[in-house]
Amino acid sequence: RGCNLTACSSKYVLSQMHPMWQGPLVVPGGDRQSPIDIVVRKSIFDSKLKPLVTKYDPHTCQQIWNNGYSFLVEYDDTTDKSTLQGGPMEDKFRLCQFHFHWGETNAWGSEHTVDKKLFPAELHLVHWNSDKYSLFEEAVMEDNGLAVIGVFLKVGKRHEGLQKLVDALPAIRHKNSVVEFNRFDPGCLLPTNTDDYWTYHGSLTTPPLTESVTWMIMKQHIEVSHEQLAVFRSLLFTSAEEDMQKSMVNNFRVQQPLRGRAVRSSFN
Numbered sequence: 001r002g003c004n005l006t007a008c009s010s011k012y013v014l015s016q017m018h019p020m021w022q023g024p025l026v027v028p029g030g031d032r033q034s035p036i037d038i039v040v041r042k043s044i045f046d047s048k049l050k051p052l053v054t055k056y057d058p059h060t061c062q063q064i065w066n067n068g069y070s071f072l073v074e075y076d077d078t079t080d081k082s083t084l085q086g087g088p089m090e091d092k093f094r095l096c097q098f099h100f101h102w103g104e105t106n107a108w109g110s111e112h113t114v115d116k117k118l119f120p121a122e123l124h125l126v127h128w129n130s131d132k133y134s135l136f137e138e139a140v141m142e143d144n145g146l147a148v149i150g151v152f153l154k155v156g157k158r159h160e161g162l163q164k165l166v167d168a169l170p171a172i173r174h175k176n177s178v179v180e181f182n183r184f185d186p187g188c189l190l191p192t193n194t195d196d197y198w199t200y201h202g203s204l205t206t207p208p209l210t211e212s213v214t215w216m217i218m219k220q221h222i223e224v225s226h227e228q229l230a231v232f233r234s235l236l237f238t239s240a241e242e243d244m245q246k247s248m249v250n251n252f253r254v255q256q257p258l259r260g261r262a263v264r265s266s267f268n
């Protein structure tokens with residue numbers, strides 16, 4: 001049933017005008033694309049999976065900016081100051097940025113799902129393999145180049161650590177706006193339990209969609225308030241110069257075929 005454009009609300013039309021940001025829905029030859037639905041009863045417990053070890057230095061936080069897809073907090077990744085080790089990985093990975101994906105309502109917004117359960121938002125902490133590569137740009141092209149931690153957000157009590165981030169968002173409402181942001185510990189956004197996670201080999205969920213990501217999706221979610229999520233939705237996809245302002249919502253990619261991949265769990 002096509003939508004008669006005149007009958008659609010402007011928001012519907014606008015969100016339909018944004019398939020491009022997700023890149024091609026299916027990447028030619030792509031057999032390890034992300035995101036996916038995690039079918040819990042089909043995940044395989046692997047006792048060799050280690051707990052995640054994160055060592056984040058809040059002083060390596062540099063800026064927060066709106067890249068027209070999401071807002072991201074970038075870290076100085078010229079040294080091994082903020083790192084991720086353990087999990088399924090053999091190597092050490094450097095934190096380069098974190099960002100979120102969310103919906104226009106609390107009913108949806110996450111990229112991954114657990115037994116088809118949608119969450120209102122999902123946090124991604126992006127790291128690259130600094131044992132094997134010297135730049136993010138190199139690592140992003142390699143099979144074992146990136147490691148991304150995914151954390152589901154649920155609406156509940158206000159997240160005190162997130163509030164510092166939320167307070168900075170009005171300053172980066174438009175695409176390409178940047179504001180200096182320092183001393184933020186991304187560890188405060190992790191759930192208390194980071195030992196229980198699912199892991200699988202996948203891709204970036206935004207262009208260039210390269211199949212270089214080891215995903216670790218946390219079983220435990222974090223809680224943020226409705227008001228905090230509403231500030232995420234006050235961001236815009238569009239730059240200050242554009243006359244049609246488009247609210248930054250539904251910035252998630254559609255789910256991709258599993259193509260026979262195994263999803264392992266670190267817990268029974």
Ligand SMILES: CCc1c(F)c(F)c(S(N)(=O)=O)c(F)c1F
Pocket residue numbers: 124126140146148203204205206207208213
């Ligand atoms: C090119 C920079 C970048 C992203 F924009 C991004 F959205 C993701 S994602 N959603 O897969 O975590 C990355 F991993 C990533 F490296």
Ligand SMILES: [Zn+2]
Pocket residue numbers: 099100101124205
């Ligand atoms: Zn992401």
